[in-house]
Amino acid sequence: MEQGAARERATERPSPPFGDAARDAEEAVRVPEQARAESARAGTARAESARAGTARAESARGEHTHGEPESPGVAPAPVPARAPVPAPRVVRHSVRGQILDALRTALVGGELVPGEVYSAPALGERFGVSATPVREAMQRLAVEGAVEVVPNRGFRVTERTPRELAELAEVRALIEVPVMLRLARTVPAARWAELRPLAEATSTAAARGDRAHYAEADRAFHRAVLSLAGNEQLLAVADDLHRRSQWPLISAPVVRHGVLVADAAEHTALLDALIAHDLAVVESLVREHFTGSNA
Incomplete structure (x- = not known):
């Protein structure tokens, strides 16, 4: 009887509720899953933050990745302004060239007297420059024989x-005579007619008695004629000889007005002979032009 009662009491003792155990089991499973989900969300957030940082860096560099939205609220970095281009400096060579032209004009016009000595500082003061460009220009004139x-x-x-x-x-x-004769045979008349304004410029300067401007116009006319030969070395040699022939005479530093007018008239006559292809007149005019004066 006692043993039977004990078995009945053992049978009646309540066992642990099934619902609590299940919940514990489910919790044990859910906690790792939540941890993994939270870890995944944190990883996604870090990736998004990294992409946003990269986009901001690229925007600052002026870059843009197509297909990705630009980060809102991020102002583009200002583009640095270019440094201003400095103004071109006037080099000494330009000053020397201007002084060289001024000295040549003074020589041709008789302002610098043959036989007289001129110092670079004094000439520099006259032209409003230092002595250095004057000295350099004078060295060039020394090479030319002036x-x-x-x-x-x-x-x-x-x-x-x-x-x-x-x-x-x-x-x-x-x-120049052989070159002129060759050009007279080959250059068309219309091309010679284009040089008339240069011949007229010599006549204008001669009529004014302006020796310096006449010298420039005279050289321009002869250069234009010889340039039709297409020989740069010929132009350089002829121009150097022309300059040397223009320095004043000892006894007559200023060429007479009538001589300039006669020389200018020969330019027009030469063009007429070239247009007519009259070789005999061309040769005669060129030789007389060189030997008749120092223009």
């Missing part, structure tokens, strides 16, 4: 004699 270097004093203007001018004229004729 002046001579006088140690510790300056530069002496060359005393060009009539014999020297005659020799220069002979050399010019030897070079």
